[in-house]
Amino acid sequence: MIFLTNLINGLSLGSVYAIIALGYTMVYGISKMLNFAHGDVIMVGAYISFCGTSYLGLPAWVSVVLAMAVCTALGIIIEGLAYRPLRGTGSLAVLITAIGVSYFLQNAALLIWGSAPKVFTSVFSGMGSSIRLFDGGLTVTWEAVFTLLIAILIMILMTMFTTRTKMGKAMRAVSEDNGAARLMGINVNSTISMTFAIGSALAAVAGVLLCSAYPALMPTTGAMPGIKAFTAAVFGGIGSIPGAMLGGILIGVIEVFGRAYISTELSDTIVFGVLIIVLLVKPTGLLGKKITEKV
């Protein structure tokens, strides 16, 4: 029973990592850059949703839509102002800019919302208390159930989007060969903007789900989950959508099991240790494709 409880906790945590990792993976796939500000977009999404419900009195789902809208706009603005001018200047410049944007978002949040932590009211709080099975021996929260379902739903939708729609195909084309895609008449700029928009909207969803399960909201809230999700994206094979999902779930489960059965102190060490082993055996990650560089 304790094993089941831990498994469910791990799946719930892993689903949040998976949604964040999807954003990382899509942006990396298309622009070959690590958007380190992604974790902070999560934090902004959570704050917007918090303001929507607490200050404006909006219903939970409206506040989530609002958060997605604001984060989508934020994603497009960040890409347009901070990353686009540097495209083609080498990956290091963009990486440093991304770190700068991350600090900018954290400090802006500190100025706007202050440093005192806020307690996020779960968007599922209207659902009543958690589900109790086996005479209370096993409790499953609604947050855990919905986080997992939403993560799977998002993965299916994203896979369909990238394989079935015109825009999705354009994204894959740009990700495979930027120059050739442009020659084929694909508008690279708007395709990359679109990717950032989708990634940031996912970040807003992830922020709301993260803070629904783990309610303390601070300007640094997104930083650590962001890093873990980045690990998950690399673990599953960066650039691969099912890989991000698998990586996220595995990282969450390994983290919780490591904490429960091995050592609470070493749980992060175990997570990163597993990552190193996987990368040694399979350098492209679990589901990553091997791409031969043509010279």
Place this chain on the structure above:
Amino acid sequence: MKKEFMKKFAVVMLSLVMVFAMAACGGSSGGSSDSGSESAEAVLYVGATGPLTGGASFYGNAVKQGAMIAAEEINASETEFRIEFRMEDDEADGEKAVNAYHVLQDWGVQVVLGSVTTGSCVAVAGETFEDRVFEITPSASSSDVTNGKDNVFQVCFTDPNQGKTAANTILELYPDAKVAAIYNNSDPYSTGIFNAFKAEMEANGKELVEAATYPDDTNADYSAQLTACKSAGADVVLLPIYYTPASVILKQAADMGYEPTFFGLDGLDGILDMEGFDTSLAEGVMLMTPFNPWSDDAKVAEFVKKYQDAYGELPNQFAADGYDTMYVIYETFKAAGCTTDMSNEEICDAMVAAITGGFSYDGVTGEGMTWSTDGTVSKDPVVVVIKDGQYQDR
């Protein structure tokens, strides 16, 4: 061409916004001074370092606001000199705290109030010990702050003292309970209390059924730790941690249907003021705090009223500590017969002799506080229980 220009313009604008945002962060760290009067008047320069920005800024700002209320009161009644108070930002970082202390030295600091957090305070205390400047901290509770430094004093009680009192209280109230603890093993405050707690419990022949740890306060998930405590059958869970992780722990425990008695320490103070916190989660939680804003005590009520008028919120324990610390500095300064034209070293020696020589102070965080030569205060933690969203005596 025009598009290129717009792009560049936008980039320049964004960088300007960033610069201003950073400048605003830095700007707010500038200290505040009391309303100026004629310069001929004697001035006692009291400097402080504390986190005014960053994750711990909540504590720094509370101390600053409490100390400013005390300084205003003192300046309204004192005729011989006035107190100039300035707090520099140290972001709860030892290195930045030393830099902040150097800024205060350039300003002419004579007595140091601070630092607010333990790491910073240990760093600054090393400097004030060398420079012979009197230092008293409102809230840095580790024994490392005062160890081996005759010039440093504490207004808060020490971590080991809290851990010991927590153990004795639990042994007295719940003699047959199974006791567990969840603590932050990377934080000196949390581990300091836990170690003293564990030692005292074991000295009384009681083993903890579970001691779960987590690596830092930004940790989001405590389900594994709670599951361990639950499966060990713990009825009392000690939480020697700050209120942010505690708020998550209380919610996750409620979600999993685990209802032990949670026993917190002064780090839990502030949990009821968290924006959006469902106070029913904290119902029945016990904690130890030196300050109860709902107390009937006249002195406390007056301070709470002034604080609410000035800042529109209830003072927490850090604000109360800041308030008391400013008064302790003032009273000791007077008791030692110091004047503002004395050198820092003379002031330091006279104040050290005065504070350890039968000086006693009644404040909002305790009555009859006295200080021993090792820098610690004699003041007993008070155990309160949260009922109807307020602290009540148990």
